[in-house]
Amino acid sequence: MTIKVSVIGGTALVFDPSDCVILRKEHGITGVLTGTLPSAPQQSLLLGVPLRLSVEEVLYLYEHKAVEFVSPLGPGTSLESRNDSFFQTPDAAESAPMPDQELVLTKYVCGQKRDLDELYRTYCIFKTVKEKGHFTLPGLRFGGKFVSYPGDPLRYHSHFIINTKDFYSDRLDLVQLVKGGRLATGTKKMWLLAGEKGPGTRKKLALQVLNRETRTVCFSVEWAGFG
Known part of the structure; x- marks a missing residue:
């Protein structure tokens, strides 16, 4: 249906x-x-x-x-x-x-006024999390792109704060790494940094964000001895 x-x-x-x-x-x-x-x-x-x-x-x-x-x-x-x-x-x-x-x-x-490459990256991450059986909601209040739940949010607390990253062209900001890890640990979650594994053919047509090969990689960060 x-x-x-x-x-x-x-x-x-x-x-x-x-x-x-x-x-x-x-x-x-x-x-x-x-x-x-x-x-x-x-x-x-x-x-x-x-x-x-x-x-x-x-x-x-x-x-x-x-x-x-x-x-x-x-x-x-x-x-x-x-x-x-x-x-x-x-x-x-x-x-x-x-x-x-x-x-x-x-x-x-x-009409979303978003770069299609960035949209493709966030969509691949969203789809990867969905295929693991998780629910996702906007993560703005936790400083992330998404928050991820292992089941229906009415029954479960969120487990991950998800941020997106272009691992091929962007440098990893260590300050962001520390802040994200501490924030997630302080709210009893894990910080997940997710993005593309490497460069791909850049497709600029809206529908082609669905056809590009999914190449998502994730790193989880936990702040030991904090929270």
């Missing part, structure tokens, strides 16, 4: 609660709930649909043929009245023309 995703304002959103359940149970993807009630728009403790997906999560689902891009606008709705489209769900847009899937993905990826 494919997950219906609407791309609105450069953000990939899932509106159907049943799709959110399938994402979590069958694909190990949690996303981030962003919806709130019109009567209480500033509360942020109990958020609901739509579920926001990261670009890495979208690429993973697309590569596994588990995502279907749908129009966020219902039949007869024009772009000029897009304010009303927030209240449209994918079900309401079923009779609208189906957008070209590769075109939507290409525009979505290019």
Whole structure:
């Protein structure tokens, strides 16, 4: 079963609660709930649909043929009245023309304003962690790119803080190494430094980030006698 995703304002959103359940149970993807009630728009403790997906999560689902891009606008709705489209769900847009899937993905990826090489690196790391059975969430609050959980985040604490690195062209910052290791150990986690093993053919087309050979290598750092 494919997950219906609407791309609105450069953000990939899932509106159907049943799709959110399938994402979590069958694909190990949690996303981030962003919806709130019109009567209480500033509360942020109990958020609901739509579920926001990261670009890495979208690429993973697309590569596994588990995502279907749908129009966020219902039949007869024009772009000029897009304010009303927030209240449209994918079900309401079923009779609208189906957008070209590769075109939507290409525009979505290019609209992230991220270097494709860097995006490819983070996606390969995301996919490598996913293939180990882990869940990943944004790691900003822990100073990383991702945080990794050995199972559903509702049941487990995170085990890894993941940072990305281009091992071929970037130097290893020892200060960053010390800070990352101490931070992870102090929060009862392990710091994982992950990146590409060596140079590869640089592909600049959005869809080709899915076709480049995965060459990811990881190093774990633990600060002994601290925390």
